[in-house]
Amino acid sequence: MKKSAILGVTLTTVLLSAQGIAADLPDPKSVRTDHLQLMQGFPPAADKQITQAGFMRPYPNPRWSFHHARELFPSRRVARGHEAVSVLPQAEGMEQQIADLTFTGPDGEQMSFGQYLDSTYVDGVLIMQHGKVLFERYQAGVPEDEPHILWSVTKSFVGLLATQLIEEGELDPAALVTGYLPELENSGWRGATVQQVLDMTADIDYSEVYADRNSDVVKYSLAAGMGPVPHDYPGARDLYSYLPTIAAGVDEHGQSFRYRTTHTEVLGWILRRVTGMSTAALIEQRLWRKLGTEEDAYMLLDSKGAEWAGAGLNVTLRDLARFAEMVRLGGEFNGQQIISAAAIEKIREGGDRDKFKAAGRDFQPGYSYRNQWWISHNPDGAFEALGVHGQMIHINPTVGMVMVRLSSHPIASSAQTMPLSIPALAALADLLRGREE
Known part of the structure; x- marks a missing residue:
């Protein structure tokens, strides 16, 4: 099989369900999980079966597979342990007020917050202020206690742990990547520092364009094991083999920000090397057992047992809220x-906003990127963790607000959801501004 044909085939089976435009999107009500009846029956009907080859396409398969990923891929447990569950206090009286809140969308249209949630294919959303739950809603048919894939929100977990290790003196942000990973001496990360990897300003010959079937992100997803690999595929079939093959870019390291998941895979490798622990064990010991989580989490693995540090964490909505709080x-x-x-x-300080502009992410005006987090630099100092298909943590320190969202949007890129999310969250912040703690 020719290389182009291989990429064309695998594109429909892995991460890249990014084709389409908004006008072609299905009515969210027509793809409700409780109506789809996917993977029901013994065995399921042929048109209701989902395998690893079809976990992303055709849509609406993700509405089932995003909260059943460990049934399709190898995974490693992130145990909650035996600690008591931490309480998330409830605040009464805001649920309907939030659902009915109206705001002006990017095209001048009026939309309610409830309509915003439906139109972005939300599987679950939880909003807190001053530590109290104001709003919690799940798409019908989505199990509340079943971990949901976070995609690139995973990066922010890894970035936070790296930042903590820097504070403890266990990781040197000014050190060269190759000082920790000599395996990358002949790769594009030669000469790059750990901080440049954290901020994604190291330049490598790698493209991450979800709607491009020839993008390097397809090779990455095959190496990670995000779908069946054709038997005659000539490329790397695991992350440790793939990362050293990525060549240097054309610019000097540190000149501009460009979003590349492979940077986080390198960061995950560095943390495993520094701590002597798997990424799952590091999250478990440093975060999960301490947060008082309700459920175990888990991370998805490549064929050699390396976690998808840039995409593979699966958690429940309420436990994600505990982390965000x-x-x-x-x-x-x-x-x-x-x-x-x-x-x-250190994360909240943000990165260089001029360097951020090089990425062409016009749907995030004024933003920067720092240690695997998105910093808005808006008047409230809001910052975020984002994942494809609509995953989000939004933290507004000034208002004391947290929103966590799990979604299965048909289109991968955050360009589809952020133009609505920014005004929706601004309106929500204004609604909650000044409420007593």
Whole structure:
């Protein structure tokens, strides 16, 4: 099989379900999980079966597969342990007010917050203010206790842990990547620092364009094991083999920001080398057991047992809210300082906004990228973790607000959801502004 044909075949089976335009999207009500009846029956009907080859396409398969990923891929447990579950206090009286909140969309249209959630194919959303749950909603048919894939929100977990290790003196941000990973001496990361990997300003010969069937992200997804690999595929079939094959880019390291998941895979490799722990074990010991989570999480693995550090964490909505609230509180949660306040503050400082412009992400005006987090630089100092198909953590420190969202949007790129999310979240912040703690 020719290389172009291989990429064309695998494109429909892995990460890249990014084709299409908004006008072609299905009515969200027509693809409700409870109506689809996917993987029901013994055996399921042929047109209701989902395998690893079809977990992304055809749509609406993701509405089932995004919260059943461990049934399709190898995974490693992130145990909650035997600690008591931390309480998420409830605040009464805001649910309907939030659902009915109206805002002006990017094309001048009026939309309610509830319509925004439906139109972005939300599987679950939880909103907190000052530590109390104001709003919690799940798409009908989505199990509340089944972990959902976070995609690139995973990066922000890894970036936070790296920032903490820097604060503890266990990781040197100015050190060369190859000082930790000599396996990359002949790769595009030669001469790059750990900080440049954290901020994605190291330049490598790698493209991440979800709607391009010839993009390097397809090779990455095959190496990670995000779908069946054709038997005659000539490329790398695991992450440790793939990363050293990525060549240098045309620019000097540190000149501009360009979003590339392979940077996070390198960062995950560095953390495993520095700590002697798997990524799953690191998240478990440093975060999951301390947060008082309700459920185990898990991480998806490549064929050699390496976690997808840039995409593979699966957690429940309420446990994601606990993590986000801990970050909002400067690392303190469940009666302990889990992450240092200095680490959180370093992330919140943000990165170089001029360097960010090189990425062409016009749907995030004024943003920067710092240690695997998206920094809005808006008047409230909001910052975010984002994942394809609509995954989000949004933290507004000024208003004391956290929103976590799990979604299965038919189109991968955040360019589809952010133009609605930015005004929706601004309106939500204004609604909640000034409420008593």
